[in-house]
Amino acid sequence: xxxxxxxxxxxxxxxxxxLFTEILLFGGLFILYSTYLHKYPAExxxxxxxxxVYFGGGNTVALVTSSLFMAMSISAIQKGDxxxxxxxxxxxxxxxxxxxxxxxxxxxxxFHHGIYPDSPTLLQxxxxxxxxxxxxxxMTGLHGIHVLVGASIIIYVLFMLKNEKVNxxxxxxxxxxxxxxxxxxxxxxxxxxxFYLIV
Amino acid sequence: MxxxxxxxxxxxxxxxxxxxxxxxxxxxxxxxxxxxxxxKMPEMKWTKMPLFVWALYxxxxxxxxxxxxxxxxxxxxxxxxxxxxxxxxxxKGGDPILYQHLFWIYSHPAVYIMVxxxxxxxxxxxxxxxxxxxxxxxxxxxxxxxxxxxxxLVWAHHMYTSGMSDTAVLIFSFLTFIVAxxxxxxxxxxxxxxxxxxxxxxxPLLYALSFIFLFSIGGLTxxxxxxxxxxxxxxxxxFVVGHFHYxxxxxxxxxxxxxxxxxxxxxxxxxxxKKLAVISWAILFVGFNILYFPMLxxxxxxxxxxxxxxxxxxxxxxxISTIGSWILATGLLLMFYNxxxxxxxxxxxxxxxxxxxxxxxxxxxxxxxxxxxxxPKLTRGPYDYKGVEEDEQYT
Numbered sequence: 001x002x003x004x005x006x007x008x009x010x011x012x013x014x015x016x017x018x019l020f021t022e023i024l025l026f027g028g029l030f031i032l033y034s035t036y037l038h039k040y041p042a043e044x045x046x047x048x049x050x051x052x053v054y055f056g057g058g059n060t061v062a063l064v065t066s067s068l069f070m071a072m073s074i075s076a077i078q079k080g081d082x083x084x085x086x087x088x089x090x091x092x093x094x095x096x097x098x099x100x101x102x103x104x105x106x107x108x109x110x111f112h113h114g115i116y117p118d119s120p121t122l123l124q125x126x127x128x129x130x131x132x133x134x135x136x137x138x139m140t141g142l143h144g145i146h147v148l149v150g151a152s153i154i155i156y157v158l159f160m161l162k163n164e165k166v167n168x169x170x171x172x173x174x175x176x177x178x179x180x181x182x183x184x185x186x187x188x189x190x191x192x193x194x195f196y197l198i199v
Numbered sequence: 200m201x202x203x204x205x206x207x208x209x210x211x212x213x214x215x216x217x218x219x220x221x222x223x224x225x226x227x228x229x230x231x232x233x234x235x236x237x238x239k240m241p242e243m244k245w246t247k248m249p250l251f252v253w254a255l256y257x258x259x260x261x262x263x264x265x266x267x268x269x270x271x272x273x274x275x276x277x278x279x280x281x282x283x284x285x286x287x288x289x290x291k292g293g294d295p296i297l298y299q300h301l302f303w304i305y306s307h308p309a310v311y312i313m314v315x316x317x318x319x320x321x322x323x324x325x326x327x328x329x330x331x332x333x334x335x336x337x338x339x340x341x342x343x344x345x346x347x348x349x350x351x352l353v354w355a356h357h358m359y360t361s362g363m364s365d366t367a368v369l370i371f372s373f374l375t376f377i378v379a380x381x382x383x384x385x386x387x388x389x390x391x392x393x394x395x396x397x398x399x400x401x402x403p404l405l406y407a408l409s410f411i412f413l414f415s416i417g418g419l420t421x422x423x424x425x426x427x428x429x430x431x432x433x434x435x436x437x438f439v440v441g442h443f444h445y446x447x448x449x450x451x452x453x454x455x456x457x458x459x460x461x462x463x464x465x466x467x468x469x470x471x472x473k474k475l476a477v478i479s480w481a482i483l484f485v486g487f488n489i490l491y492f493p494m495l496x497x498x499x500x501x502x503x504x505x506x507x508x509x510x511x512x513x514x515x516x517x518x519i520s521t522i523g524s525w526i527l528a529t530g531l532l533l534m535f536y537n538x539x540x541x542x543x544x545x546x547x548x549x550x551x552x553x554x555x556x557x558x559x560x561x562x563x564x565x566x567x568x569x570x571x572x573x574x575p576k577l578t579r580g581p582y583d584y585k586g587v588e589e590d591e592q593y594t
Contacts, residue, residue, distance in 0.1 A: 007238075010236075010238075013232075013236060014229050014233045017229045017232060017263055018225075018229060021225050021229075021264075021267040022267070024264065024267035024268060025268075025270050025271050026271070027271075028268050028271030028275075028304075029271060031301070032297060032301075035297060036292075039294075040292065117278075117282040117284040117285075118284065123291070127291060127292025128292055130285055130292050131286065131291070131292040131293060134284040134285055134286050134291070134293075135286070137282075137284065138275070138286070141278075142274070
């Protein structure tokens, strides 16, 4: 019997379970969102109009495109093209930073107008708007942390690609990173309409 | 301001600790599920697995599905306290009842995370010492999954007096009764397994039998709390405290002690002093009931929980309870003394001192690195005792 055990399916199985738990983590916030939307539909509508659809839309394009490059990076390593895999993954990383920088300006503009949690300006607003912006900062903030974590993992995998620890025959680490990245993307795809479009 | 927003204590550090522990809980569950699916020996079909593994499998699903909600809840406590967002603060438009919901969505299933593995332990011990095939294998396996599923849908039975709608109270009360069904299925199957078996009384069996007795009291008092009407009478009283300890201590605790006595010789290759084990079990069992039964009584009389002081009519109950706690502590000390001493000084035993039929008893005690000497072979079902040879002697 050997104590070296590599189980490709097992790794992905575990990763998918982990992704379920991530969805459930955000699920708690989605429950709060739906309850408060039901309670304060008019305030949510007014507050939602204050968000900049172009900022949000731009970020959506950045993330979806980054997911495409992530998938292409996996295809490249499957074909054994290390150089191309690194380039595609590097573009994924760059787009992650585009997203975060964009977010920085978006939040910064809100702060500039005095809209941040517990701010005097915000507390003078109707309750539903306080809650809307509260959820906005918490949900996009938690998502932003996920982008940051994802970007850190991508940097790690870039080094693993370079050292050929991730290669044509053993690329499950890259594939799982891709799964995580697509999840980060997916959650944003739900956050974007909830805050910028449908209310 | 509700406690979900503000207390005078430093909760923020504590919730970070809970969040990190939550990760370990999730990753454990994830690991167990993946392991059961991927590392079962190929010839071991799902219906050939030991029922303890089934119980752990069901538990692992609860861990994976419920713990993230705890994660987000404690994260929200943290950001609320740091940034004052107001999601649970009525002054800022928030609703504290939503916090209670989020809290209990995890925290009720959490008690099943504690007790379902103990049920699995009892399911292993009983057929071994009754020398009889487990009664209702599939019913027990699926009841674990049913508890995991239904137990995740009953959380608001902790909130009947929170001010949520009567419709919600009615639905959660109904669902709470549903969970009692798979639990009772297990109890009946254990008793049916014992029926007409060749019962050998050994310390693990005593713990398993006390599990059935104590957990049944815990479960049935749970139904009194689960009914919306009677709950109003005993809500936040010692009755709840008594119920909780009968389920979690009488259930999880005794199941855990049973497991320690059952697998001890496998883990260390030595046997504890069986006579002392029986004595400490008896003290523990008696002390347990003297400690917790009066709580059910004074709870019914109206003794509220979470107060160190009380009216004179509750004095006798508290007195008996306190004496019981001393007896219980004596039993615990004696039990742990016996076990710890036997790790090094117990009599050496062979690989299968109980004559159990599951695979772990075919490997030497303590098991070698990688658990088995060579690939294990599956020659029998987990409860198929025909031809099993006891191996008490150390060779």
